[in-house]
Amino acid sequence: MNLLEEKENIQFQLTDELIEQVELLIEEKNDKELHKLLDDFHYADIAEILDELNLEEAMYVIKLLDSETTSDILMEMDEDNREKVLKNLSAKEIAEEIEELDTDDAADIISELPEDRQQDVIAQIEDEDHKAEIRELLAYDEDTAGGLMAKELVKVYETWTVAGCMRRIRGQAKDVTRVHSIYVVDKQERLIGRLSLKDLITAKSDQKIAEIKNSNVDSVNVKDDAEDVIKVMQKYDLEAVPVVDDNQKLLGRITIDDIVDVMKEEADKDYQLAAGITGDVDSDDSIYQLTKARLPWLFLGLVGGVGAFLIMEGFQSAFSKYAVLFFFTPLIAAMAGNVGVQSSAIIVQGLANDDVKGSINSRLIKEMLLAALNGSILALFLFVFVWVTQGDVNTALAISTSLVVVIIVAGLIGTFVPLFLNKQGIDPAIATGPFITTSNDIFGILIYFWIAKLILGI
Amino acid sequence: MNLLEEKENIQFQLTDELIEQVELLIEEKNDKELHKLLDDFHYADIAEILDELNLEEAMYVIKLLDSETTSDILMEMDEDNREKVLKNLSAKEIAEEIEELDTDDAADIISELPEDRQQDVIAQIEDEDHKAEIRELLAYDEDTAGGLMAKELVKVYETWTVAGCMRRIRGQAKDVTRVHSIYVVDKQERLIGRLSLKDLITAKSDQKIAEIKNSNVDSVNVKDDAEDVIKVMQKYDLEAVPVVDDNQKLLGRITIDDIVDVMKEEADKDYQLAAGITGDVDSDDSIYQLTKARLPWLFLGLVGGVGAFLIMEGFQSAFSKYAVLFFFTPLIAAMAGNVGVQSSAIIVQGLANDDVKGSINSRLIKEMLLAALNGSILALFLFVFVWVTQGDVNTALAISTSLVVVIIVAGLIGTFVPLFLNKQGIDPAIATGPFITTSNDIFGILIYFWIAKLILGI
Incomplete structure (x- = not known):
């Protein structure tokens, strides 16, 4: 146990030896050892390894691992390399990856595909709800709150009791990687408050949600600029913010990890512009x-x-x-x-x-x-x-x-x-x-x- | 209800009229109206208002509001203005503000004070646990994980049952603004796993924590560079990371909102250096x-x-x-x-x-x-x-x-x-x-x- 924990604590190092080892195992088609080696790594680390391999080798690893892992790996890979990998996957294979992703990541991947492939891939998605949600997200401009948000969230009605709420949340929460806030809506699906899991745990089970909800809920409009969303989240120290339409109807939520990525991109872009470089290149580009x-x-x-x-x-x-x-x-x-x-x-x-x-x-x-x-x-x-x-x-x-x-x-x-x-x-x-x-x-x-x-x- | 919600959705605007209104109310010593006006605003917005007032006016507002609000306001104010306000508060008054803050923010405020005042302020803190924790945090270099972390976290022992855990968490969670993860420790207080509130809610109440915990927990060492902590959190999309010592003993945790602030500062600093400007100035400086x-x-x-x-x-x-x-x-x-x-x-x-x-x-x-x-x-x-x-x-x-x-x-x-x-x-x-x-x-x-x-x- 302890040994395992200590290993976790050591930061992953991308060494030439590791790359060579992976390349050798691919050449030998030694799937068993390759699995054993890669299964220990975080998907973000595997993405770093794949970024160093050639396309053929990367494709070998992608096909070897299950789609639950590879979908996360794809999200973390360098954009140029991801594009090449996606070119080599069939619409059906891409759809399988997408089924595993949250709606915001799924929409991002699809929007990177050429126009004609986008429809093919969407058509292959089996989960009808997921498909409809992705379609909705693709309609928003990527520089707006709509372009940043995910459809996954935990939502309760103000008329529910705490006990009923807990029961239903168990179902909803399965699809949500991280529950930041539970959003309270009225019958018209309008956002009227929020709750934390903590509030729910500390409340009595027969209390009504309307009694314990916090009406003071920050939200952003689906048409707001991405930059304004960043400013609001940073200023008010929000880890997630619900997104509503003009009628206050709850449409989705934006989480801070997406914001961190956008912030980094913006800062890099401005830095490069000041140095006389356009187009978000990095030192490894051609x-x-x-x-x-x-x-x-x-x-x-x-x-x-x-x-x-x-x-x-x-x-x-x-x-x-x-x-x-x-x-x-x-x-x-x-x-x-x-x-x-x-x-x-x-x-x-x-x-x-x-x-x-x-x-x-x-x-x-x-x-x-x-x-x-x-x-x-x-x-x-x-x-x-x-x-x-x-x-x-x-x-x-x-x-x-x-x-x-x-x-x-x-x-x-x-x-x-x-x-x-x-x-x-x-x-x-x-x-x-x-x-x-x-x-x-x-x-x-x-x-x-x-x-x-x-x-x-x- | 709906009107209130719509108000929330409108972004706060710092207008000259608003500043003038506040200044007038301060001049008239109209505490009642001032309360009525400011109580509606988020503390980050009040901080923006105070940054525009002169010191005397700002002090008036600080003394008017209760320390629960003013401590948050102080944290959000411009560093130069905060320094001036703190100079005008007694050690006892600063200690009262600090009692309301999380340990990481408290330590930040204290470290900004002149050496001789630091001890006076710490001596005035009544909560002995809080005092000891702040003392511990002040000992770490500010550019390390120790300098970023807070002592507030939710910790459970692996031998507890889910039901016992829920009961105890209700107590601990009161002090923690946001519960990201529940950290699982062994008898020696060593970090051996984590749980989400979601896991806890969805588990059976007689299960042991050891059975349901996730052993795959990322952590950083208390001596790690702040920059490396940022990289780890960004790469693995972590919203909070536990901090351990060399013996894997759980010491604290770092949350992503602190990281966002550090990232912003770093990006601003690099941008200015590239333009030939040192010392993190902004356009409003003298x-x-x-x-x-x-x-x-x-x-x-x-x-x-x-x-x-x-x-x-x-x-x-x-x-x-x-x-x-x-x-x-x-x-x-x-x-x-x-x-x-x-x-x-x-x-x-x-x-x-x-x-x-x-x-x-x-x-x-x-x-x-x-x-x-x-x-x-x-x-x-x-x-x-x-x-x-x-x-x-x-x-x-x-x-x-x-x-x-x-x-x-x-x-x-x-x-x-x-x-x-x-x-x-x-x-x-x-x-x-x-x-x-x-x-x-x-x-x-x-x-x-x-x-x-x-x-x-x-």
Whole structure:
């Protein structure tokens, strides 16, 4: 007993030896040993192993294990690999996997299939209730509460007694992996309260549900944005939230483990956007996929660089006297880029967390003061450096004054653009990274030469 | 009833009118109306209101409401504001708040207090068990499982019967906000299994716990890193995980709502680091705090810019013949920076998600191929542009060849640095953003002029 428990406590390690062992057993078609090895692992661990095998080997394991396990494994596999496995399964086989899944996971799998296969697979599902529920879920937009919810929940009528309720719950609970809350509905199936199993256990058996129910039940509308659902669940520390329609009719529930996955995806996506990567790639993706995600942003940088080139070429005549100006363009461009990214990141994050309050104007004034302060400190260092190395106070003044103005403008652009995009209903996260860097490079260099021209009279 | 439910369904909106209304009621000392207004709100909503009030007003509300509500409100308030409120409460008042909180939240609050106040507050806690448990939790490092766990859990002995268990659980469950799992222990308090309330409800009342328990229980060690706990809970979709010591003795449990908060903080921190912001600031922080978080990274950029200046000054003599080279330095610097950030972001994210497999060498080779491919495509465009506008094939060749090499080197630096830092046990996230941008700016411009020198013979 104890040995077994200690084993559980050790975190699963995906080693090369383990993969080789699995590959060898597959090659030998040694089903007995393979079963013995894999049956000890959690399905999430088996999914990790399958992600490392080639398709043929993965299919061998999928066919070997029973559909109760393989359906969970499929859910945990990398999306690209899952797609390949599903391509190799018949509609009937996929339907069998789906029978084992909760409705939300089932709908997710089906929606990943090509349109024409979706109907074939649904037609093969034997459980009529399950089929109808999946059909219902497929109709909702995936970025809404409806797209996140599952139909599995425990529901009781307010007129029931505690004893009757316990009896009926034994039946319903079998289909529900985790009972978070028991939802109380009226005769019209409208959500009017909730109960915890704890409340039920601690109540007297002849009490009516209406007496012991908690009427204070948070819910979300089936059409609410997924992002708003996440915010509500996080703010109110909910582990599950019931989903209702406009008439308050109980339709399903969303559990926190689904929310955790969505949160992770959102955070990863924003992080990548800020770094100039689109399309949710990871480091194991192919060079083609990575190029598709990275090249467009680099191309934007190239266009920006050509813009900077044209500006500098325009001021070419000043080189003979003020060569030093040209040598500072990378510094100016870098500072404009850095400040722009800082201010846009802070706004994008504030918007995501709903704590950007007050008007756009007050934001811009604050960023201007902040940029002026930071810019002045940095400019002071630059002034001393240029003065000491070049021995010309005018040049030093021109370059350091420009730096302050460039930093202020960069901060304002970085603040304004995401706020503006957000007002237009566009995801402000696209404004971070290369987009801001590139536009600030060009504006920065242009402003820099203009101001130098004013001060030095070039 | 229905009206009340519909109200629940409408998301709370923090409006200026609401704030003004609260402020007016505080000014009038109209406690009755204030109670009436606030009692309808969730504590997380009241926390949002208090975050908008000044300290005096916030203190008024805190003193008005009972400690059961205010303890929850305090937990949800912005950390800076909470600190101010706690400063204005006596040790006895803080202890009263803490009596109402779960042990994990209580320990968090106490650990935020200055050292000398901590002991005063703990001394004032009346419940001796609560006091001992909080003392125990304060001893753990906050970045470990021990620092995340709460002592509240429902525990049964394997020798109990289902009926006896139900009776005893009624007592224990009162202290536990949410019963996720019932943990089964042996006489030595070692964790040997788990049960759900569902299992208990569906079992016969004379069955022994040992018969119906599930021995397959995941647990984490009290010394495990918080980050590893997050990974385990996310991977295995756990909503709560028991925490044990080296002897498998059950010490506490971690619930997913705490994990969600930690995940959010980590994601925010990494996002800010990538943008060159340290110290977890938000857009509402003071200009001083924002400067402290942003200026050091800008200073790094300044140093990088001075480096670029020195390199360009060194190649000054080439200007008369190849001025065009100098006009492309912002482009070269921008491309080096962008590629570096892309490759480091993808590695940092891969490391965080544990899916960077294989050797460092194979990563570097892949990034090299990717950078060579992207670089060649971009260089082709640049080659045509320079050739057409400048009419000199050699210059075009020199600049575009440099671009390819610069992009490859930038990609390699972006890949290598985070992998290296990670191997050294340093958070690789600091390698993204300004750090990579700045070093790539300097290396990029240096390589660019070297190659141009080789090809053009300057």
